[in-house]
Amino acid sequence: MNMPIVRPLALLLSGVALWGATPAVAECTRAPVRVNLPKQRMDERIQQLAHLTGCFMEVEPALLADREAPRVRGKLTAREALYLSLRGSGLEAARYKGHWRIDRRQQERFARRIETLRATTAAQEERDAISHLRATGVRHTMRHVEKAVPREVREQAHLDVKKRIRYNEQLDGVARRIGTPPAPLPSGWVAAVTAPATR
Known part of the structure; x- marks a missing residue:
C-alpha cells in the first residue's frame, strides 16, 4: 500500500x-x-x-x-x-x-498593545493628566497581562477565547483609566444601523 x-x-x-x-x-x-x-x-x-x-x-x-x-x-x-x-x-x-x-501571533499582539499603553501611561503621567497612583495601578495590570499571556501559551500551546477576551478587557480598562480609547475593532466590523428616534 x-x-x-x-x-x-x-x-x-x-x-x-x-x-x-x-x-x-x-x-x-x-x-x-x-x-x-x-x-x-x-x-x-x-x-x-x-x-x-x-x-x-x-x-x-x-x-x-x-x-x-x-x-x-x-x-x-x-x-x-x-x-x-x-x-x-x-x-x-x-x-x-x-x-x-x-x-506567536497572540503573544506579539498583546506585547505591542502593552508597549503602546505603557508609553501612553508615561506620557500622561509626565504631563499630570493622571496621578502617580493611577499610573502605578495600570502598570501593575499591564505587567500581569504581559506575564500571563506567554505563560498560558507555554502551558497550553494556545490562548483560549475566554482568556483572550479577559486579557483584552483588562487592557481596555487600562486604556480608559489613562484616557485613551480602547483598541480599534477588527477590520470589516460594521456597526448595527439603528433607526433615528421619532418624536
Missing part, C-alpha cells in the same frame, strides 16, 4: 511553509488517530502530524529551529496531538481557514 508522502510546500515571498499530506487529504480529520511519536526535532514532529492527521500546518520554519517536541502517544485528535507537541515551546497553534497555523 502506498503511503502519502509529506513534503514542505514553500509559500513564495513569505518565508512560510505549509506541510501537509500529498496527495492532499480531502479534509483535516477531526477523529482521533493513533499517535506514537518519540522525542524529536519540532520540524520533524510538525511534518509527522501533518502526515498522520491529513491537516496542513502553516509555520515559519525559523520558529521551529532549536526546538524539540516531547514524546506523545495515545489516541488523539489533531488538536490534542498538536497542543501536546507544542506545549512548553512558547509557540501557539490555532485553526485558520481549514488548516493549522503555528506562530
Whole structure:
C-alpha cells in the first residue's frame, strides 16, 4: 500500500511553509488517530502530524529551529496531538481557514498593545493628566497581562477565547483609566444601523 508522502510546500515571498499530506487529504480529520511519536526535532514532529492527521500546518520554519517536541502517544485528535507537541515551546497553534497555523501571533499582539499603553501611561503621567497612583495601578495590570499571556501559551500551546477576551478587557480598562480609547475593532466590523428616534 502506498503511503502519502509529506513534503514542505514553500509559500513564495513569505518565508512560510505549509506541510501537509500529498496527495492532499480531502479534509483535516477531526477523529482521533493513533499517535506514537518519540522525542524529536519540532520540524520533524510538525511534518509527522501533518502526515498522520491529513491537516496542513502553516509555520515559519525559523520558529521551529532549536526546538524539540516531547514524546506523545495515545489516541488523539489533531488538536490534542498538536497542543501536546507544542506545549512548553512558547509557540501557539490555532485553526485558520481549514488548516493549522503555528506562530506567536497572540503573544506579539498583546506585547505591542502593552508597549503602546505603557508609553501612553508615561506620557500622561509626565504631563499630570493622571496621578502617580493611577499610573502605578495600570502598570501593575499591564505587567500581569504581559506575564500571563506567554505563560498560558507555554502551558497550553494556545490562548483560549475566554482568556483572550479577559486579557483584552483588562487592557481596555487600562486604556480608559489613562484616557485613551480602547483598541480599534477588527477590520470589516460594521456597526448595527439603528433607526433615528421619532418624536
